[in-house]
Amino acid sequence: MLWLLFFLVTAIHADLCRPDAENAFKVRLSIRTALGDKAYAWDANEEYLFKAMVAFSMRKVPNRETTEISHVLLCNVTQRVSFWFVVTDPSRNHTLPAVEVQSAIRMNRNRINNAFFLNDQTLEFLRIPSTLAPPTDPSVPIWIIIFGVIFCIVLVATMLLIISGIRQHRRKNKGPSEMEDSEDKCENVITIENGIPCDPLDMKGGHINDAFVTEDERLTPL
Amino acid sequence: MIKGSFLVPYIIMLVVEGMPLLYLELAVGQRMRQGSIGAWRTVSPYLSGVGVASVVVSFFLCMYYNVVNAWAFWYLFHSFQDPLPWSVCPLNGNRTGYIEECEKASSTQYFWYRKTLNISPSIQESGAVQWEPALCLILAWLVVYLCILRGTESTGRVVYFTALLPYCVLIIYLVRGLTLHGATNGLAYMFTPKMEQLANPKAWINAATQIFFSLGLGFGSLIAFASYNEPSNNCQKHAIIVSIINSSTSIFASIVTFSIYGFKATFNYESCLNKVILLLTNSFDLEDGFLTANNLEQVKDYLASAYPSKYSEVFPQIKNCSLETELETAVQGTGLAFIVYTEAIKNMEVSQLWSVLYFFMLLLLGIGSMLGNTAAILTPLTDSKVISSYLPKEAISGLVCLANCAIGMLFTMEAGSYWFDIFNDYAATLSLLLIVLAETVAVCYLYGLSRFESDLKAMTGRALNWYWKAMWGGVSPLLIISLFIFYLSDYISTGTLRYQAWDAAQGQLVTKDYPPHALAVIGLLVAASTMCIPLGALGTLITRRLKRGDTAPVA
Numbered sequence: 001m002l003w004l005l006f007f008l009v010t011a012i013h014a015d016l017c018r019p020d021a022e023n024a025f026k027v028r029l030s031i032r033t034a035l036g037d038k039a040y041a042w043d044a045n046e047e048y049l050f051k052a053m054v055a056f057s058m059r060k061v062p063n064r065e066t067t068e069i070s071h072v073l074l075c076n077v078t079q080r081v082s083f084w085f086v087v088t089d090p091s092r093n094h095t096l097p098a099v100e101v102q103s104a105i106r107m108n109r110n111r112i113n114n115a116f117f118l119n120d121q122t123l124e125f126l127r128i129p130s131t132l133a134p135p136t137d138p139s140v141p142i143w144i145i146i147f148g149v150i151f152c153i154v155l156v157a158t159m160l161l162i163i164s165g166i167r168q169h170r171r172k173n174k175g176p177s178e179m180e181d182s183e184d185k186c187e188n189v190i191t192i193e194n195g196i197p198c199d200p201l202d203m204k205g206g207h208i209n210d211a212f213v214t215e216d217e218r219l220t221p222l
Numbered sequence: 223m224i225k226g227s228f229l230v231p232y233i234i235m236l237v238v239e240g241m242p243l244l245y246l247e248l249a250v251g252q253r254m255r256q257g258s259i260g261a262w263r264t265v266s267p268y269l270s271g272v273g274v275a276s277v278v279v280s281f282f283l284c285m286y287y288n289v290v291n292a293w294a295f296w297y298l299f300h301s302f303q304d305p306l307p308w309s310v311c312p313l314n315g316n317r318t319g320y321i322e323e324c325e326k327a328s329s330t331q332y333f334w335y336r337k338t339l340n341i342s343p344s345i346q347e348s349g350a351v352q353w354e355p356a357l358c359l360i361l362a363w364l365v366v367y368l369c370i371l372r373g374t375e376s377t378g379r380v381v382y383f384t385a386l387l388p389y390c391v392l393i394i395y396l397v398r399g400l401t402l403h404g405a406t407n408g409l410a411y412m413f414t415p416k417m418e419q420l421a422n423p424k425a426w427i428n429a430a431t432q433i434f435f436s437l438g439l440g441f442g443s444l445i446a447f448a449s450y451n452e453p454s455n456n457c458q459k460h461a462i463i464v465s466i467i468n469s470s471t472s473i474f475a476s477i478v479t480f481s482i483y484g485f486k487a488t489f490n491y492e493s494c495l496n497k498v499i500l501l502l503t504n505s506f507d508l509e510d511g512f513l514t515a516n517n518l519e520q521v522k523d524y525l526a527s528a529y530p531s532k533y534s535e536v537f538p539q540i541k542n543c544s545l546e547t548e549l550e551t552a553v554q555g556t557g558l559a560f561i562v563y564t565e566a567i568k569n570m571e572v573s574q575l576w577s578v579l580y581f582f583m584l585l586l587l588g589i590g591s592m593l594g595n596t597a598a599i600l601t602p603l604t605d606s607k608v609i610s611s612y613l614p615k616e617a618i619s620g621l622v623c624l625a626n627c628a629i630g631m632l633f634t635m636e637a638g639s640y641w642f643d644i645f646n647d648y649a650a651t652l653s654l655l656l657i658v659l660a661e662t663v664a665v666c667y668l669y670g671l672s673r674f675e676s677d678l679k680a681m682t683g684r685a686l687n688w689y690w691k692a693m694w695g696g697v698s699p700l701l702i703i704s705l706f707i708f709y710l711s712d713y714i715s716t717g718t719l720r721y722q723a724w725d726a727a728q729g730q731l732v733t734k735d736y737p738p739h740a741l742a743v744i745g746l747l748v749a750a751s752t753m754c755i756p757l758g759a760l761g762t763l764i765t766r767r768l769k770r771g772d773t774a775p776v777a
Contacts, residue, residue, distance in 0.1 A: 028504065078507040079354035129318040143299035151361050158368045165372065165616055 016095055017073040017086045023095040025102075028082040028128045034122040042081045046116075047074055050085075053115050058087055061100055066090060067131040102128050229473070230415055231429035236469050239701055242693035243658060245461035246665060247439060251448025252457050253677055258442030261449070262661075266668045267766075272660050273759020278751040279653050280598035284626050286645035287595060288366065289633040291588040292358040293560065294581050296338055299358075302575035308333035309568035330565040335724045338560075342636040344723050346737055349636025356682025363627040366592050369442060370600065370619050377593050384590035388470075391583035392478055398482035398576065408484020411549045412476065427708055430701065435468050436466060440654040440661070441733045443598050453681045458690075486566040488547035494543035505536045529534035536558070556642075559584060596622065616694040640740075645762060648744045652709060653751035659702045660755055719744065 013113040017024060027050075032039045040046070051072040058067040069085065077083040086095045105112070105128050105172055231682060254261035259273030300307050311332060319325070324332040335341045342349045348525035369380045399405055419425050438444060448457065492515075499513045506525060513521055522540075526533045567576050604615050613621075633642050665674055671694065675686045711720065719741065722731040736744070 030510045079509040080507040081510065082507055119585065132313050132317055132319070134313055134317060142303050143296075146299045146302060147295075147357065147361065151364070154361065154364050154368055158364065158371065161368065161371050161615055165614075171613065 016088060017075040017084060018082050019076055021084070021086060021095075023098045023101065024084045024086045025098070025105075025128060026082060026084050028080060028124040028126065029116070029118065030122040030124075031081065031116075031118070034118050042077075047077070047083075049115060050074070053108075054085065054087060054105070055114045057104040057112065058096070058101070060107065061104045064096070064100070064104075106131060228425065228476075229413065230420060231315050231426045232432065232472075235426070235429045238430060238467060238693065239430055239698055240437050240469070241461060241465045242690055242698050243434075243439050243662070244437055244444070244465050244664065245458055245690060246694055247444040247748065248448040248451075248457040248461050248502050249674075249678055250447035250661070250665060251682060252451045252453065252455060253424055254445075255449050255453075257449060258445045259602065261445050262664070265664055267762045268759040269660070269664050269668070269755075270762060271755040272657060272664070273442060273539070274752045274758060275598060275653060275754035276440060276658050277602055278754060279650055279657070280443075280595050282645065282649040282747060284592070284595045284599060284622075286633060286642055287588070287594055288362045288626065289355075289359060289630055289642055290556065291365075291585060291592065292355055292630075292634070293338060293556070294584045295358040296355060297560065297564070298578065298585065301574055301581060304570050304574065306564075306573055306577060307337070308564050309573070310519040323726050323729055328565065330561050330568065331729075331732075333564075334560050336726070338472040339639050341639055343725060344734055345637050345640040345721065346741055347637060350405065351635050352638075355638075356631055357628050358625060359634055362589075363623050365589060366499075366593045366596060367619060367623040368718060369593055370623075371616055373604070373615055373619075377597060381590060381593060384593070388583045388586050391579050391586075392475060394579065395478045395576075395583075396474070396481075396568070399478050399485070402481060402570070403486040404485045404488025405481035407488055407545060408480040408482070409477065409684055411484065412480040423708070427705060432472075432704055433469075434654065435650070435660075436472060436532050436553065437465065438546050438594070440600055440657040441594075443594055444653075446601060454683065456684065458682075458687075460683065462645070474501055476703070477648055481752070482563065482566045483549065486562065486569070488544060489566075489569050490548050491543055491545045493649075494541055498540055498543065501536065501539060502529050505532065516742065526541070538584055539567060556639075556646075640723070641743075643721060644736075644740060644744055645747065647671045649747045652706070655709075656752050656755065659699060659706070662694060662702070666699070671695055695745045 016022075019026070029042065031042065048069070051069045051074065054072045055067050055069045058064045058071075068090075070086045071090070071092070072085060073088065074083050074085050087101055088095050105125055109120065113123055116123060133206055251262055254264045256264065257273070258276050259270065262269040262272040274627055308330045311320035313319070313330045314321050321332070323336060327335070338355065340349070340352050434440075435442075445509070453459065495518065497516050499515075499518065502508065502521070502525065503510065505511055506529065508521075563580060564577070567573050567580060567669070570576050596619075600615075600619060603618055603622070606611050609618065632638060671691060675691070679685055719736045721736060722735050723734045724730075725732045
């Protein structure tokens, strides 16, 4: 009798957990890829831990707080390491719907990964997509800040150059007229030498012949 | 574009084409002592159109070239983030995967085509002006204006900076590039000459074009600069030195390029292998870590024989990874700078630093080129008494920059990249060839080679070597004519002109035909500069006839 019961139980279990069974999920682990030399071997204890984590995830779902480790069934463990699992209800006759298992695993994915020192890529639940972490988006895009800084620097430099250019222009324009004033003053001094108003060669209104004037020469009044 | 085994044609073309033509332009400028328009008028009055054609080409170049600087600014500003924005794909709506376009293409391509350009599927759909590249374009023109504001005195000082700093960055990159994993693959590819490629005329054509444009022949700037030289200056020595420095820089830059290329190819090859390994491991539930690159082939054969049905299911997905094909994927033009390099950079450690350095160097080179181009347009404008009497030179430069910036906004629209490619391919290539051909023929046959030789001897005191005479008289014009014929036959044989458009649904480039209005623009671009030469000759002919008609009855 006992043997018959035993066979029945294992038969039912075998029925519930098979590859491609209803509500069954395939899990794939790549321990050596993730850990290299520190890889641990996959044995029955690790399987026990896995069942515990799945049961833990299911217990967080409302209405399923009574899930036990024995309700989680594993089968078809390969060398890969990969296997299939199902979660049964307390009566052990039916498996829990796939949607519930899926959402439970998704909620606790991080805890499950950490228990095995793996991540989303090395501990894969096929048909359970993982929620990817969004990239951190600062409120103001960084590039605009840098753009603004460089733009302002270039603008200020351009303005400075333009303004200094305008100033140089003005100085050049003023220059010749100032020169004329000082020459007039020099000539006034010369004419009133010795108290005698001399009548120098008419330089003010006339045209100066450059051929007869050198830089240092000043026409002495007659 | 630069492919393997380009060194041999490159060096041969440099000696046969680059040096003689450079020497010719420098000699003409030094002898005639005028800018390009005046110099050619002195050589022969019928050639006044040659100088005008150079200015027109420079004008077109100014219009479109600064967009590259705008894109370089864009990438530079985006390099200050961790992780680099082109190294990861953005997530889709419900955060379960990546955006589809990014999955099909790669993250670098997605960033270039979608985030930077926001490219439209074809040239007809223009779309709106994208404000981000437009802002960068305004900044680029502001920087150029800042440099040319004070005229050639300030440009001269800036050029020290823009010409020397890239060497520093190149050296840093050389050290980094040579220490990358897989760099030796790229270098081996570059230095091993492949006999079949040498037999292909396209390699020689590419090398000739490369030399031509990197030396800047035909723009008139060389003649203008040479006209400031002393008449007794030994321009032969200068021509040789300049071309050697130019080519060594190109080769040096190619070494850096190819080592980075080799790194990227090796990285892609290894990821391809890893994907195949993962696929086989998952399909056959093999032990993790059992399959490696070394035993891949044997295990594949074993699996094919042991599980034939399952293997034939998986077989279509197994890619044939080959390092050669990775190295041979040559990308042209702007794609090389912005897609291939960013892909290599994102895999290096401290990628932000390398990215900033790289785009900074690209900016320096680009701004340096822009300075030369704008100087070529501004010199005739500031020299003409009519315009410079009304406006100071700051205002003239400002107006030129503003006008070009406004026209450049066209290239920031969604279809702007396609128009950019049109300008890049057609604005300068044919016209420059024709201009240089006209120059060579003019000096050798219109002015007279022996007359020019005696002029040079009187000026510099050195006799002209037979080599230069042979090159100027025969080889170089023949070479340019053959280049010209090749380009024309290329256009004619492919029927209507085609371009590469980005298909967002497939995540790759597709070839499309140009619509009629784009073809009209291409024709206009080429005609605008090349027609100057015959029109100039015609104009001189007509004015001479009129003058002769006036004076005849008096005599």
